[in-house]
Structure formats: C-alpha cells, structure tokens
Amino acid sequence: MTPAKAALRAALALVPAVMLTFAVPFVNRVEPRILGLPFLLAWITAWVAVTPLFLYAIYRLEGRR
Amino acid sequence: MSREAQALLVVAAILVGTILFALQSVRRIKMDPQQFLVGGRSFGSLLLWILLAGEVYTSFTFLGAAGWAYGKGAPAFYILAYGTIGYTIGYFFLPAVWKIGKERGLLTFPDFFLDRYGSKPLAIGIAILQFFLIVPYVTLQLSGLQTLLTIAGYNHFDATAAVAGAFILIALFVFTAGLRGTAWASVIKDTLVLGAVIFAGIFIPIHFFGSPAVMFDKILQSHPHWLTLSSSSSGQGITWYVSTVLLTSIGFYMGPHTINAVYSAKDGDALRRNAIFLPLYQLVLLLVFFAGFAALIIVPGLTGTGVDRSFMLVVQRFYPPWVLGAVAGAGCLAALLPASALLLGAAGVVSKNVLGDAFNIATSDRARTLATRLLVVVVAIMALVFWLFDNKTLVELLLFYYNGVTQFMPGFVFALVWRRASALAVGSGIVAGDVVVAYLMAHQTIGTFGINPGFVALVVNVAVCVAITLAWPRRTLEEPAAVAASS
Numbered sequence: 001m002t003p004a005k006a007a008l009r010a011a012l013a014l015v016p017a018v019m020l021t022f023a024v025p026f027v028n029r030v031e032p033r034i035l036g037l038p039f040l041l042a043w044i045t046a047w048v049a050v051t052p053l054f055l056y057a058i059y060r061l062e063g064r065r
Numbered sequence: 066m067s068r069e070a071q072a073l074l075v076v077a078a079i080l081v082g083t084i085l086f087a088l089q090s091v092r093r094i095k096m097d098p099q100q101f102l103v104g105g106r107s108f109g110s111l112l113l114w115i116l117l118a119g120e121v122y123t124s125f126t127f128l129g130a131a132g133w134a135y136g137k138g139a140p141a142f143y144i145l146a147y148g149t150i151g152y153t154i155g156y157f158f159l160p161a162v163w164k165i166g167k168e169r170g171l172l173t174f175p176d177f178f179l180d181r182y183g184s185k186p187l188a189i190g191i192a193i194l195q196f197f198l199i200v201p202y203v204t205l206q207l208s209g210l211q212t213l214l215t216i217a218g219y220n221h222f223d224a225t226a227a228v229a230g231a232f233i234l235i236a237l238f239v240f241t242a243g244l245r246g247t248a249w250a251s252v253i254k255d256t257l258v259l260g261a262v263i264f265a266g267i268f269i270p271i272h273f274f275g276s277p278a279v280m281f282d283k284i285l286q287s288h289p290h291w292l293t294l295s296s297s298s299s300g301q302g303i304t305w306y307v308s309t310v311l312l313t314s315i316g317f318y319m320g321p322h323t324i325n326a327v328y329s330a331k332d333g334d335a336l337r338r339n340a341i342f343l344p345l346y347q348l349v350l351l352l353v354f355f356a357g358f359a360a361l362i363i364v365p366g367l368t369g370t371g372v373d374r375s376f377m378l379v380v381q382r383f384y385p386p387w388v389l390g391a392v393a394g395a396g397c398l399a400a401l402l403p404a405s406a407l408l409l410g411a412a413g414v415v416s417k418n419v420l421g422d423a424f425n426i427a428t429s430d431r432a433r434t435l436a437t438r439l440l441v442v443v444v445a446i447m448a449l450v451f452w453l454f455d456n457k458t459l460v461e462l463l464l465f466y467y468n469g470v471t472q473f474m475p476g477f478v479f480a481l482v483w484r485r486a487s488a489l490a491v492g493s494g495i496v497a498g499d500v501v502v503a504y505l506m507a508h509q510t511i512g513t514f515g516i517n518p519g520f521v522a523l524v525v526n527v528a529v530c531v532a533i534t535l536a537w538p539r540r541t542l543e544e545p546a547a548v549a550a551s552s
Contacts, residue, residue: 013153020146021310025303028293030285036278038285038292041354044142048149048347055156055341 005061012058016051020044068386072217075390076397079257080231083398084238087250091242106167108248108329114339115255116248116326116406118346122258124209124400128373130350131265134357136372138291140301141354147310149344151317156340159318160333161481167328174324174410174473175418181480184488185422191473192418194499195321196444198469199411202320203448206404207232209373210397216377217393229449235401236445239408240438244325247405254402257395259349264392265376266352270359277355283362291361304515312520316471322403322410408448412440465506468519472498475527483534490533498526 001009027043034042066074108116126144133141162177169180174195179188207228214224214231238246267277274280284291295302318324330336360367360375364382367375377396380389416436420426426436476491505518 013157017150017153017314020150021307024294024306025296028296028303030292033278033281036276036281038281040139040293041142041351044145045348045351048145048344051149051153051344052341055153055344058156059337059341 001062009058009061012054012061016047016054019047069217069219069221071386072219072390072393073214075387076214076217076394079391079394080234080397080401083250083253084234086253087238087242087246090249091246106329107331109331109335112248112252113326113330113335114342115251116244116329117323117339118251118255118343122255122346122349122399123403124206124213124396126350126353127258127262127396127399128209128212128377130353131357131360131376132372132374134354135361135367135375137301138288139294140306141357142294143306143310143313145347145350145354147313148317148347150310150314152340152343154314155318156337158478158481159327159336159340162324162477163327163330163333163336171328173414173417174319174321175414177324177480178476178488178491179418179422182476182488182491184492187488187492188418189423190492191495192414194469194495195414195473196411196419198466199321199407200444200448200451202466203404203407203411203444204452206400206407207448207452209400212373213377213393213396213400216374216381217389219381225453228452231397231401232404232445232449235405236408236442239405239441244329244406244409247402247409248329250398250405251402254395254398257391258399261392261395262349262352262356264388265356265359265380267355269363269376269379270355273359273363280355280359280362284358287362302515305517308515308517308520312471312517312523313467315474315523316467316519319470319473319477320407320410320466321414322406325406325410325413404448408441408444409437411444412437415440415444464519465502468502468506468517468522469499471519471523472502472526474523475530479530479534485538486530486534487537487539489537490530493533494526494530497529498522501525 024040024044028040030038030040032039034046037045130141130144133144165171165177165180169176171177171180173192175188175192178191179185182188210231211224211228214227215222218224218227238250242250270277270280274283281292294306318327327336330339356376356379360379364375364378367378377389377393380392416433420436421433426432472495475494476486479486479491499522501522502519505521
C-alpha cells in the first residue's frame with residue numbers, strides 16, 4: 001500500500017469516529033429538528049448509519065487479503 | 066387462565082423452544098476444546114455476525130438503554146456511538162488477532178498475551194483479573210432477568226426462584242452445546258429482540274402520540290434540556306460523553322467472551338466484512354431510545370433502578386398478556402444468551418490459563434473439555450450467589466467491568482505494533498490502570514473534571530507501559546516459543 005493510500009485509509013477511519021466524539025460539542029442542540037429527531041440525536045444516528053460506507057471504502061482500498 | 070399465567074407461559078415457551086432449536090443444531094458436533102470454546106474456527110460471515118452482534122445486545126441494551134433515555138436523556142446516546150467506533154477499531158486489529166490465534170492455536174484471551182509476551186505470570190494475572198471482572202457482568206444479566214420475569218408475572222410473585230431456575234437451565238445448555246450452540250440460539254434471540262424493539266420503539270410511539278416527532282415535541286415541552294448534553298464539567302456532560310465513548314469503544318473487544326467469537330471466524334476477511342455491517346445493528350438502539358422516551362411521557366415518575374422497568378411497564382399496562390410475554394421472553398433471551406457467552410469465556414480462561422498453565426491440571430483435550438464444562442456450572446453458581454447477596458451496586462460494577470477490561474488494550478495493541486514492550490511493562494501498566502480505576506471509583510468525591518475515571522486510568526496505564534519499555538526495552542525479539550493449546 002502506498003503512503004498516500006495508507007493516509008487516505010486512516011482518514012476514512014477517523015472521520016466517523018471524530019464526528020461521533022470530538023465534533024459532538026458543536027452539534028449539541030435540539031434545532032434544527034431532522035425528521036422530528038432533535039439535532040444531536042439525528043447527528044449521531046446519521047454518522048452511525050454512514051460508518052459502514054466508510055469501512056466499505058477502506059475495504060475496497062485494501063483489496064482482498 | 067390468569068393473565069400472569071398466560072404471559073409467563075409465553076416466556077417459558079420462548080426459552081425452551083430456543084434451547085431445543087440450538088441443541089438440535091449442534092446434535093452431530095463432537096466436542097473438543099477447539100469446538101467447545103471457539104466453534105472449530107469455522108464460522109462464516111452470517112453466523113459470526115449474529116454471534117458478535119448478539120453478544121453485545123444484552124439485557125443492559127434492552128432495558129438499560131431505554132432506562133437511560135428515560136432517566137438521564139441525552140447521555141444515553143453514548144451507547145449508540147461507542148459500538149460503532151468499537152467496530153471500526155476492530156476492523157483494523159481483529160484480522161491480525163485472528164491470524165495469530167489460528168497459527169498458534171490460541172483458545173482464550175490470556176493465551177494471546179502468553180504467546181506474544183512469553184510470560185506465564187502475565188497471562189495468569191490477566192486470566193484471574195478477567196474472571197473477577199466477568200462475575201458482576203453476569204450478575205447484571207440476572208438482575209435484568211429478574212426485572213423481566215417480575216413484570217411478566219404482573220408483580221404477583223417473587224421471581225428469585227424463577228431467575229435461578231432459568232439461569233441453571235442456560236448453564237446446562239452451555240455445558241452441552243458450547244459456543245456453536247450459543248451462536249445458533251442467538252439467531253432466534255436476535256429475531257425476537259428485533260421484533261420486540263420494533264414494537265416498543267415504533268408501534269408504541271405511533272399508538273400513543275401519532276408519530277415519534279410528536280413524542281419528542283412533548284418531551285421538549287416537559288423536559289426542555291433532556292435531549293442535549295449539559296456543558297458543565299461535573300456529572301454526565303459533554304466531557305463525560307466524549308471520554309466515555311472513547312473508553313468503551315477501546316474496551317469493546319477486551320472481554321474473554323468477545324475474543325472467543327473472534328477466534329471462531331473462518332478467516333480474517335470474514336471479520337473485516339463483519340465489521341463493515343455491524344454498525345447498522347447499532348441503529349436498533351435508536352428504537353430502544355424511542356421506547357424509553359415514550360415511557361417517560363406515558364408512565365412518568367420512575368426513579369433509581371426503577372427506570373430500567375420503563376417501557377416494560379407500558380407494555381404491561383396497555384397491552385394483552387401474550388404481547389407482554391413475547392416482549393419479556395425476547396428480553397430474557399437477551400439476558401441469558403450473552404450470559405452464556407460470558408460463562409463460556411470465563412470458564413475457558415480458568416480451565417486453560419489457570420488450571421492448565423498455572424497448575425498443570427486438565428491439559429489433555431478430553432480433560433480440558435470436561436473441566437471447562439464443569440467450570441461453566443461453577444461460574445454460574447458463583448454469579449448466582451453473588452446476585453443473591455448483593456444486587457445493589459450493579460451499575461457501578463458494570464462500569465468497573467468496562468473500566469477494568471479496557472486496561473488490557475495497551476498490551477494488546479503493543480503486542481501487534483511495538484514488540485519492544487515487555488511483559489513487565491504491560492503488566493505494570495495494567496496494575497497501575499486498575500489501581501487508579503479502583504481508587505477513583507471508591508472515592509467518587511475526587512473530581513476528574515467530568516472525564517470518565519476509566520479513561521484517566523487508561524492514560525496512566527499507557528504512560529507507565531511506555532516509560533518502562535523505554536527504560537528497559539525487550540532485547541530478544543525472536544518469536545516466543547509456542548506455549549499455547551495442545552491441539
């Protein structure tokens with residue numbers, strides 16, 4: 001794996017993790033409501049839901065082992 | 066027939082039916098330690114997915130997550146986040162752990178340390194520590210079971226004997242069927258739990274409020290700050306949320322039972338593919354939160370440990386007995402099957418790493434299978450006794466479990482990426498971390514600025530481990546001698 005690919009892989013893994021932890025102080029509010037959910041809960045739910053896409057991208061990047 | 070008899074009959078039918086199905090599935094399997102503890106390392110993606118997901122969805126998820134939404138509000142959201150990050154971490158390191166486990170014939174979590182660091186005292190110490198961290202986790206499942214059975218009996222009978230009966234039944238089931246039986250039983254459990262959660266999280270809010278959105282409107286009217294985290298640095302605010310998510314996601318795979326599931330994979334690729342899909346399973350928790358929030362409006366006023374009964378009380382009061390029985394039955398499986406995996410993990414660790422490695426007892430395949438089976442029953446009885454005498458401080462004990470097992474992570478990671486770390490460094494780190502955890506949890510008046518005490522302990526642990534390694538690095542870096550399983 002080239003250094004560029006390895007860096008991309010690390011970034012892909014870190015984005016959802018950071019969004020679910022360190023970004024939370026910035027989205028800690030009720031409005032705007034998304035599909036009726038308070039914003040904080042919608043934010044966490046959305047990042048949980050898209051994490052598989054990030055992991056799948058990493059999987060494709062690594063190729064079969 | 067009285068309504069409690071109807072509800073309890075449905076619960077009993079679900080438990081017995083699940084056990085019979087699982088026994089049927091393992092009828093032709095011959096048991097040796099490899100088969101009993103790690104399913105012969107043959108599980109493909111689907112069975113592995115159900116086993117891994119199933120071990121995480123315990124009665125704490127079923128009752129506790131709703132209870133937290135009911136009793137605490139937004140801090141409950143950490144439960145949704147940490148598993149997702151745990152799976153991401155697992156994606157990267159589990160295939161390597163699986164490969165080492167396969168090549169060296171490892172059976173348990175301490176085996177991994179024994180093999181990588183070549184130190185029996187370290188592995189035995191970890192085995193004993195894990196054993197003591199597991200018992201309260203099993204005990205917690207028993208309390209969940211008690212709550213469910215009491216509610217299913219419409220509070221008309223003392224559930225203690227029923228809990229003991231159900232638990233002995235599941236211990237005998239594990240005795241017979243091993244990890245493969247647990248995996249098959251989890252197939253039924255997960256289906257039923259999913260049904261129960263959809264009922265409680267979607268049907269109940271629509272039935273009472275018209276839609277989840279209206280339910281949230283009502284909560285915001287009566288509890289304006291319930292759905293956001295407090296920004297104060299005391300209690301369960303933002304700092305607590307971030308540090309708790311980090312701590313518990315790091316500790317996610319550090320229990321003896323989860324590593325059994327990892328070893329049971331057919332290959333490393335099955336583990337990676339699993340990690341991709343497992344976060345989707347976390348979304349079920351959103352519905353569990355809905356159930357807890359709905360209960361906050363429908364049956365307000367529960368406090369203390371009563372919050373764990375929140376949505377079950379709604380089902381009890383407003384729905385027919387068979388519905389209550391079905392939901393409670395699913396919940397009982399959610400308590401019993403993870404408990405069975407915990408029993409199996411703890412028994413495997415004691416028979417292999419304490420009896421076998423420390424005392425040279427039961428080292429042949431046959432004797433080890435028998436010893437592990439008997440230990441399943443011994444651990445079950447210990448947990449039962451512990452539960453009968455002390456069921457007050459369970460939440461503390463659960464937190465102690467996570468805080469405690471997470472201290473194994475630095476040694477685990479260094480074994481893969483920093484071979485200069487020695488057994489002494491890793492062992493000292495674990496001891497330092499667990500001492501800090503015990504001290505901070507015993508003296509809760511000591512402020513940690515809202516940071517989870519286990520996280521503070523983890524930082525101390527890593528610092529001690531790195532310092533000792535830098536001072537006295539391991540000189541011999543050749544592969545340690547094979548000291549693991551006989552087969």
